[in-house]
Amino acid sequence: xxxxxxxxxxxxxxxxxLGVIAKTKASFAGRKGPPLLQNYYDLIxxxxxxxxxxxxxxxxxxxxxxxxxxxxxxxxxxxPLLGRAPxxxxxxxILFAYLLALGRFAMILAxxxxxxxxxxxxxxxxxxxxxxxxxxxxxxxxxxVVISGSASLTGIxxxxxxxxxxxxxxxxxxxxxxxxxxxxxxxxPVDDPSTHLELTMIHEGMILDYGGIDLGLILYGSAIxxxxxxxxxxxxxxxxxxxWHWHSAALLGLKWTGMAVAIGAVESVTARLRLxxxxxxxxxxxxxxxxxxxxxxxxxxx
Amino acid sequence: MNPIFLLLTxxxxxxxTLFIRGDRKRSLRRQILFWGALFHLSxxxxxxxxxxxxxxNPFLTLDALGLLFLTLTSxxxxxxxxxxxxxxFKEYRSEQERGMRHLYAPCMLFFLASTTLAALTSHLGLxxxxxxxxxxxxxxxxxxxxxxxxxxxxxxxLLICSVGIALALLGIFFIAAAGKGKxxxxxxxxxxxxxxxxDVRWLKIxxxxxxxxxxxxxxxxxxxxxxxxxxxxxxxxxxxLLSGALLNIAFxxxxxxxxxxxxxxLAHFADTFLILLGVLSLVTAFxxxxxxKDYKRMLAYSSVEHMGILSLGLGVGASFATLLHMINxxxxxxxxxxxxxxxxxxxxxxxxxxxHGLLKTLPATGILFVMGGLAVLGLPPFAPFISEFLILRxxxxxxxxLAAVLYLVCLGMIFVAMSKILxxxxxxxxxxxxxxxxxxxxxxxxxxxxxxxxxxxxxxLPPPLVRFLNEAARLLGGGS
Amino acid sequence: MDWLLVGVxxxxxxxxxxxxxxxxxxxxxxQGVLLSILPPMVRGSLLDWHGLFLAAASLAIKTxxxxxxxxxxxxxxxxxxxxxxxxxxxYSLLAGGAIVVIAFSGFKLLPVPTGPFPTLLIPAALTVVxxxxxxxxxxxxxxxxVIGFLVLENGVFLFGMxxxxxxxxxxxxxxxxxxxxxxxxxxxxxxxxxxxxxxxxTKAMASLKDAE
Numbered sequence: 001x002x003x004x005x006x007x008x009x010x011x012x013x014x015x016x017x018l019g020v021i022a023k024t025k026a027s028f029a030g031r032k033g034p035p036l037l038q039n040y041y042d043l044i045x046x047x048x049x050x051x052x053x054x055x056x057x058x059x060x061x062x063x064x065x066x067x068x069x070x071x072x073x074x075x076x077x078x079x080p081l082l083g084r085a086p087x088x089x090x091x092x093x094i095l096f097a098y099l100l101a102l103g104r105f106a107m108i109l110a111x112x113x114x115x116x117x118x119x120x121x122x123x124x125x126x127x128x129x130x131x132x133x134x135x136x137x138x139x140x141x142x143x144x145v146v147i148s149g150s151a152s153l154t155g156i157x158x159x160x161x162x163x164x165x166x167x168x169x170x171x172x173x174x175x176x177x178x179x180x181x182x183x184x185x186x187x188x189p190v191d192d193p194s195t196h197l198e199l200t201m202i203h204e205g206m207i208l209d210y211g212g213i214d215l216g217l218i219l220y221g222s223a224i225x226x227x228x229x230x231x232x233x234x235x236x237x238x239x240x241x242x243x244w245h246w247h248s249a250a251l252l253g254l255k256w257t258g259m260a261v262a263i264g265a266v267e268s269v270t271a272r273l274r275l276x277x278x279x280x281x282x283x284x285x286x287x288x289x290x291x292x293x294x295x296x297x298x299x300x301x302x
Numbered sequence: 303m304n305p306i307f308l309l310l311t312x313x314x315x316x317x318x319t320l321f322i323r324g325d326r327k328r329s330l331r332r333q334i335l336f337w338g339a340l341f342h343l344s345x346x347x348x349x350x351x352x353x354x355x356x357x358x359n360p361f362l363t364l365d366a367l368g369l370l371f372l373t374l375t376s377x378x379x380x381x382x383x384x385x386x387x388x389x390x391f392k393e394y395r396s397e398q399e400r401g402m403r404h405l406y407a408p409c410m411l412f413f414l415a416s417t418t419l420a421a422l423t424s425h426l427g428l429x430x431x432x433x434x435x436x437x438x439x440x441x442x443x444x445x446x447x448x449x450x451x452x453x454x455x456x457x458x459x460l461l462i463c464s465v466g467i468a469l470a471l472l473g474i475f476f477i478a479a480a481g482k483g484k485x486x487x488x489x490x491x492x493x494x495x496x497x498x499x500x501d502v503r504w505l506k507i508x509x510x511x512x513x514x515x516x517x518x519x520x521x522x523x524x525x526x527x528x529x530x531x532x533x534x535x536x537x538x539x540x541x542x543l544l545s546g547a548l549l550n551i552a553f554x555x556x557x558x559x560x561x562x563x564x565x566x567x568l569a570h571f572a573d574t575f576l577i578l579l580g581v582l583s584l585v586t587a588f589x590x591x592x593x594x595k596d597y598k599r600m601l602a603y604s605s606v607e608h609m610g611i612l613s614l615g616l617g618v619g620a621s622f623a624t625l626l627h628m629i630n631x632x633x634x635x636x637x638x639x640x641x642x643x644x645x646x647x648x649x650x651x652x653x654x655x656x657x658h659g660l661l662k663t664l665p666a667t668g669i670l671f672v673m674g675g676l677a678v679l680g681l682p683p684f685a686p687f688i689s690e691f692l693i694l695r696x697x698x699x700x701x702x703x704l705a706a707v708l709y710l711v712c713l714g715m716i717f718v719a720m721s722k723i724l725x726x727x728x729x730x731x732x733x734x735x736x737x738x739x740x741x742x743x744x745x746x747x748x749x750x751x752x753x754x755x756x757x758x759x760x761x762x763l764p765p766p767l768v769r770f771l772n773e774a775a776r777l778l779g780g781g782s
Numbered sequence: 783m784d785w786l787l788v789g790v791x792x793x794x795x796x797x798x799x800x801x802x803x804x805x806x807x808x809x810x811x812x813q814g815v816l817l818s819i820l821p822p823m824v825r826g827s828l829l830d831w832h833g834l835f836l837a838a839a840s841l842a843i844k845t846x847x848x849x850x851x852x853x854x855x856x857x858x859x860x861x862x863x864x865x866x867x868x869x870x871x872x873y874s875l876l877a878g879g880a881i882v883v884i885a886f887s888g889f890k891l892l893p894v895p896t897g898p899f900p901t902l903l904i905p906a907a908l909t910v911v912x913x914x915x916x917x918x919x920x921x922x923x924x925x926x927x928v929i930g931f932l933v934l935e936n937g938v939f940l941f942g943m944x945x946x947x948x949x950x951x952x953x954x955x956x957x958x959x960x961x962x963x964x965x966x967x968x969x970x971x972x973x974x975x976x977x978x979x980x981x982x983x984t985k986a987m988a989s990l991k992d993a994e
Binding site: 361425427428430431434435437438441442445448449450451453454455456457458460461464465468471472475478479487488530531534535 | 911915918924927928931934935937938941942944945949950952953954956957959960963964967968971974975978979984987988989990
Binding site: 167168171172279280283284286287288290291294295297298 | 785792871889902
């Protein structure tokens, strides 16, 4: 039962939250904005089209979209979205992190495969910033494992018994994961998702050569990635109940929408950082996570 | 007299002079300064009378060590206040220099008050407040000349010393943490009485922090950077007090914590670091005195040297000799800075190369300057010879052979380097000098008193002084 | 109370990584607010006059007086509002990370003094002290040096919370008064430095040395 519902939620809802973000940004700017379901229309449109591949490219380019979507969907099955995750075992945190990393790897390879300058630049930036944000991500996972004593996502997010002395740690981690989310999904202070100036983009730069179904898959993949990282961040503050109920689906919709609005708000009020400042933000993030780890290790009242 | 008046009178007079502004009223401010100093001196001396009251409340309790520092400061301050009549009457100044000259008297008085507080209190927290207050009171004095170099010196002084002293506060907190849960207040005597129950690890770190923190202010070697700048850029009377009183007060801060360490059986641990910093200071002083171009900076480095001697002396267990040396160094260094001030007035330069024929041009100043120089180098028959010799003897007796050898070598090298500069300045033909020394008697009185004292103490140590120093040294776990 | 300590350390990080002077000053003020809430909490009762008085005094000095003074001298000096550190902000932040690790693990070597304060207090205080130190040695503008000094002082103040039961109020007041006068004098000097050198970069103040 949970199995089915979680798969359905994972497959269908992610583009909706992208729509929420776009709507929030539009309303901050005083515009009406695209309809909430615009991303679905875009995806449908793209899936109807055919695909053209550059003759200079190899199978990597063709394989990448499938790898990205499948790794992300698999990762999603480990996450306790509505009650217990469909699949869970000790150590699935690490698998989760590596599945995300594999998706990124495929993306970078595909961008390099085309051999175009802009893609290469985007790939290099993605790799550089990814290195910083993954550092913080892994460290954050370590903190969670230390606190909860469990190496499974399902175990981590049932933290009702956790000592109140550790509450500040969760706030710190939430802040850290929020920035990781922004960085990983090419959101505002790090990358501008709406820009089309090749020199300044990161994520958009890498997918310039895609079209049709492949582009659709990549857009779909990035929506899932956003969805999963939002799940991670919001569950730190307010975890989903572990037993399945119909109202936990409503709760999920509520929390994720709130998170999407928050992202939209942050994106609206910040300017994109100069590229040179991005590593600084990510390093700061890493330091905050490090601090969280130390607080977790030492903060326990003796 | 109740010691509280020693504290309150300078504060009150300082506040009054703060509101007497303008160049015209200068002599009035100087007079207030003088009478305040005289009052303080007579009050301090009255504390030596039998049956005088030394304890007001637990916070303000004067012990022998505090009385020693208080008396020394008071005497020197009085002499400097006399000197101020002459020095600032005709001090050379250029046109761009304008500013808050009226702050001289109030800041001097505030400095006197804070030093008094530091000497009076045996509460570590209050001691810290007082020592920090001396920094704040002297910073405007260093900036007296209001030009770029003075500003640089004052900024360095204020920042480096404030940071150092913040570390000392951390150290005091560590020491307090060592007595945590024993119901101890932060009184030195409380700690000494309960020394055995203190947590040694916290105490060790605390002492190191205090040593580094107050050591910065005292001018011990790796952290002495502010000292030469501040001494060379401030007016000579201020330099004299910086060397003769301010550095000592920082030393008092170290001594108080040393008392606790010694009582807790950590004397050996503390000694190692004191000797280390001492030797380092001696070496640094030698390096920078060699070929020094500015004679006030040379005197400042000589202060670094002597602070090193004090630290080393305490470290090798020569408490009596260290305290004696502190007195001797203060007398000699104040003498030197006051005569150096006369040289600045006369020659209008601080460069060694431009001063020649001092003995023929300004004979009295020259003789006093050379006397002070020889005293500070540790030549007999002047007083520092005795104390330096006693430190050497104690070092050898207590088995610190390596420290004694290094001490001797450094003193020898500094002797060569500094006497070359001093003699170069003193000898030579008579010179036409650009400045005239008016009010010469005012300028000469204090140096002559100091020179006489150095000579007398060098030939004969009065038994009451020896008894008094022994009493103070006993507090440090030494003396006889 | 843990929240406050975490907040204090975070503000120190922000100062370390921030490139604008006015946001540094604002963070110092925020840190002052967080620190001022601590004394009544550590003393355990909100109606305890010692704690309340200390809180009021430190709020007045650390949050109002000093930041206002700094902001004013920043305005008067009309300087570039960038921090311009010698160590790049990336490395500053990494150094901050190293500092936290050192402070926390160094603390573990020491015995914990018993007291009614959270265990986080001492490592947090040490972290802030070290960060203040780092700010002092890595920044050259006069005003950033003052900020570094303030952060250092705040760390020491935080450490002093362990002793709040032993320290008499008068002495605490003395410490705060000293801090205030010190920063006041520094503020006046910043003004003079600006007037004399036309900027407040202390690198220009290097005319005093031994070899000329």
